[in-house]
Amino acid sequence: MAEDFTGARVRYWRLKRGLSQRTLAGLAGMTQGYVSQIEAGLKEIDKRSTLIRLAGALQVSVSELVDLPGPExxxxxxxxxxxxxxxxxxxxxxxxxxxxxxxxxxxxxxxxxxxxxxxxxxxxxxxxxxxxxxxxxxxxxxxxxxxxxxxxxxxxxxxxxxxxxxxxxxxxxxxxxxxxxxxxxxxxxxxxEPVWRGVADYVRLVTLPAESKPITRRLAVEAADRLADGPESSEALQVAGMLHLSAAFSAATAEDAPETATHLSEARRLAERTGEGGFATMQFGPTNVAFWETSIAVATGEGGRVREIARRVEPDRIDSDTRKAAYFIDYGRGLAQTRRNDAEAVASFIRAERTAPQRTRRSPAARESVGTMLRRAQANAGGNQLRELASRIGVA
Known part of the structure; x- marks a missing residue:
């Protein structure tokens, strides 16, 4: 595609399937105007659940819509x-x-x-x-x-x-x-060995595609329950916490707010007991729980909440540049969703890039948000920082 962003791919697959914007909107449970804005690249698909519905209506995988090539x-x-x-x-x-x-x-x-x-x-x-x-x-x-x-x-x-x-x-x-x-x-x-089984359970969960989130949620709960039945240790609590965070994200994708809150609450409780942990490079602890809360806010289209969450986050408490960069990307995406804080969003993406360049430049989510901000800006009004960032991360 000459222009490669999620909206362009939505349009490509819509035309390939012989659907009008009105028909696609009806199948995906949204308005034609929203589909039009997405295809024009003027608006991101704010909710993960909406993205899954769009992919289902187009009969493609979510990855076919969002896995955009990065810069050379x-x-x-x-x-x-x-x-x-x-x-x-x-x-x-x-x-x-x-x-x-x-x-x-x-x-x-x-x-x-x-x-x-x-x-x-x-x-x-x-x-x-x-x-x-x-x-x-x-x-x-x-x-x-x-x-x-x-x-x-x-x-x-x-x-x-x-x-x-x-x-x-x-x-x-x-x-x-x-x-x-x-x-x-x-x-x-x-x-x-229960703890290492829990680690492997978690790793398998995060590789499952977005369409499999109901399965992810069930498997995460089963894995956390298995750990709860075994010997208690700091390592076991950290792994259980990560499993609850995975379950929370999956529940949020399914728009199940009560279950999301239940798993987040359990993750916070465990984090209070473990403190900042480093077992199996998972970085579980209070800071990472807040990082996941930020991801969930973005996935549910509640980007305006990221400022509130950020008030209790000290990113440098996490000993992982890639994890911190992921948080800065999510924070920037949340601000970009509001369409009122683009300058601050750009600053957060730049901070992510400086923290972990390869992680940020390979992030389809970062490129999508930056591209959306660039396309919706007035001609030459996007600012040098935004245009330069867009070039570095492979956004036309």
Whole structure:
């Protein structure tokens, strides 16, 4: 498409399906005027539930509407070049191929221990280079070593697949991310340790497509209940908290406000007990709960609430640049939804970009909001900062 933004894709699929704007609006439960504004790129699809209804009416997946290509850069080009090798390594594990690890358990453990800081910095170019050999070695150790080696390798495999899943999602490889999540989940089930099973449950949940949110909600509740039945520890409470946050987001997408509030309340209660945690690079704690509240406000079209939430947020309490950047993106999106705070929204997107450049420039949500602000601005009235930001993140 000459212009690639969500509204342009809505128009493309509407015409391909032979639908008028009026017919599409009726199928999706909205007004024709709203569809017209979306297609013109003058208004974002503010609610996640609306996006899902539009995709359903057009008979496409949500990803076909929102997974927009990012800007070219040497770092991201290098990361994308590793995807075939990552796919091959995942297939080796998925098909249970026999392989001999090239490195010892101690050597592989050191590599996995070094993933966290690189992951927190959102350096997908560096992470993706490590993945093919690491995943192959872990598969080999988990299937050929003695029992102690195998169990240690399974734990490391859950961690590594968590990292691989996140990296692949941000490289727009959603199907491979789901394969990685499923492999991590299988390793956790075999390991049979409740906390690591909970981590793998959470990782699998975040890879499910938007259309699967009812399933996500059910699986998140089941996983949290399993943890509640097991031994209590700080790690278990952190994982349970993340599962409740996932359930809250899924409930919000389904426009179930009471259930959203219930899961958020439980996550806050757990966060009060754990404080700021860092287990399994999840960063669960009071700050991350507020980050998720911001995401939920944006997903439900209540962008005006992000200022209120921000009053109790100190982003630097989170030891993860990628997580902070995600919050700044959501804060900017919330302000952009109000259509009254574009200058402050731009400042938040720039802050996200400075915090984690690759994370921000690979964010379809950031590009969509910035593009919408740019298109609705008066000619040459968008301001240099907005135009320069739009160019850097690949918005025409």
């Amino acid at each position: 850069s040497p770092e991201l080009n290098a990361a994308e070049a590793t995807v075939p090798a990552i796919r091959a390594a995942l297939n080796v594990a998925r098909l249970h191929e026999a392989v001999e690890p090239r490195r010892t358990l101690a050597e592989v453990s050191a590599v996995v221990a070094g993933l966290a800081p690189t992951w927190k910095a959102a350096r997908y170019d560096q992470l993706s280079l490590l993945m093919p050999e690491l995943l192959t070695d872990l598969h080999g150790l988990a299937t050929t070593g003695d029992e102690q080696t195998q169990r240690a390798a399974l734990r490391l495999l859950v961690e590594a697949m968590h990292c691989a899943t996140s990296t692949l999602r941000h490289l727009s490889c959603g199907d491979l991310a789901m394969i990685a999540a499923d492999l991590g989940h299988a390793a956790a089930v075999e390991l049979d």
